[in-house]
Amino acid sequence: MEVPGRATGAEAPWKQLSAEELENQYCPSRWVIRRGAEETLKMYTHLGDKATKKVRATRKSLLHVPYGDGEGEKLDIYFPGEVAAEGLPFCLFLHGGYWQSGSKDMSAFMVEPLTARGVAVVVVAYDIAPKGTLDQMIDQVTRSIAFVQRKYPCNEGLYLCGHSAGAHLAAMMLLANWTKHGVTPNLKGFFLVSGIYDLEPIVHTTQNAPLLLTPEDARRNSPQLLLEAALARPSGPACRVLVTVGQHDSPEFHRQSREFFQTLCRGGWDASFEEIPDVDHFEIIWSLTQQDFVLTQMILSTILREL
Numbered sequence: 001m002e003v004p005g006r007a008t009g010a011e012a013p014w015k016q017l018s019a020e021e022l023e024n025q026y027c028p029s030r031w032v033i034r035r036g037a038e039e040t041l042k043m044y045t046h047l048g049d050k051a052t053k054k055v056r057a058t059r060k061s062l063l064h065v066p067y068g069d070g071e072g073e074k075l076d077i078y079f080p081g082e083v084a085a086e087g088l089p090f091c092l093f094l095h096g097g098y099w100q101s102g103s104k105d106m107s108a109f110m111v112e113p114l115t116a117r118g119v120a121v122v123v124v125a126y127d128i129a130p131k132g133t134l135d136q137m138i139d140q141v142t143r144s145i146a147f148v149q150r151k152y153p154c155n156e157g158l159y160l161c162g163h164s165a166g167a168h169l170a171a172m173m174l175l176a177n178w179t180k181h182g183v184t185p186n187l188k189g190f191f192l193v194s195g196i197y198d199l200e201p202i203v204h205t206t207q208n209a210p211l212l213l214t215p216e217d218a219r220r221n222s223p224q225l226l227l228e229a230a231l232a233r234p235s236g237p238a239c240r241v242l243v244t245v246g247q248h249d250s251p252e253f254h255r256q257s258r259e260f261f262q263t264l265c266r267g268g269w270d271a272s273f274e275e276i277p278d279v280d281h282f283e284i285i286w287s288l289t290q291q292d293f294v295l296t297q298m299i300l301s302t303i304l305r306e307l
């Protein structure tokens with residue numbers, strides 16, 4: 001089946017936007033509909049904090065586990081039962097915040113509903129900018145996955161979920177070269193939520209101030225370009241990729257998700273695309289605290305169907 005996409009060589013659509021409009025399109029809080037931008041960002045922090053405190057008090061967990069020697073290379077593991085069991089599916093979560101804000105300590109959104117259904121959740125920290133560069137973050141995420149595979153070799157599957165900038169980091173793992181890590185992680189699925197896959201437009205926005213990405217850095221770290229060039233299925237055959245975007249995400253975020261999905265299809269990946277109704281860029285992730293949220297259900301049914 002021919003999947004429609006941009007013809008090679010055609011000008012990228014974002015290049016036709018004015019500097020002001022580009023800034024607007026890549027500032028997710030300007031597109032929220034139910035509350036103001038500032039109130040939304042506060043609520044996101046508050047709900048993340050609250051969910052994290054709650055699961056740390058109620059779930060069996062291993063907190064601040066080092067996956068490398070760096071100060072920031074830590075992860076939290078939350079278990080479904082009373083014991084730190086091994087033969088479980090593990091869902092690793094990568095928080096968003098434009099690679100410059102957020103932390104694992106306010107990002108345990110999906111922990112309660114997933115652990116309630118028998119899935120262990122790992123919330124991964126990485127060094128955000130300006131401390132970390134994008135190349136370092138990608139390397140850290142790669143090592144965190146190798147670490148979990150090594151620690152739990154009898155796992156029932158590793159699933160990777162990322163939000164926004166975290167979805168970018170997760171998507172880069174579709175292209176990871178595991179040979180130098182001496183372990184092949186049992187990756188069975190990717191849940192990419194409101195992500196950015198082509199970083200080039202970011203270079204021309206104020207979001208780039210702490211990141212200091214050159215156009216070359218952006219291209220080297222863009223899964224959209226890397227997959228277009230590879231057009232192959234780099235990972236195991238039984239790996240599913242769910243690309244989702246919020247109904248109220250900006251048109252550029254919609255375009256990025258749709259084009260990434262189309263490229264995945266062309267590369268032979270088992271990919272699907274869902275626009276999640278009635279949510280903005282932040283509601284899409286904080287609603288994962290709810291068992292009956294449509295995206296929580298999609299994640300759970302993907303993981304549990306595989307068992």
Ligand SMILES: N[C@@H](CC(=O)c1ccccc1NC=O)C(=O)O
Nearest residue numbers: 027028029096097098099164165
């Ligand atoms: N300064 C941005 C914040 C932002 O983009 C963001 C915040 C929390 C979680 C994800 C985000 N976006 C992408 O990583 C804004 O105002 O929308």
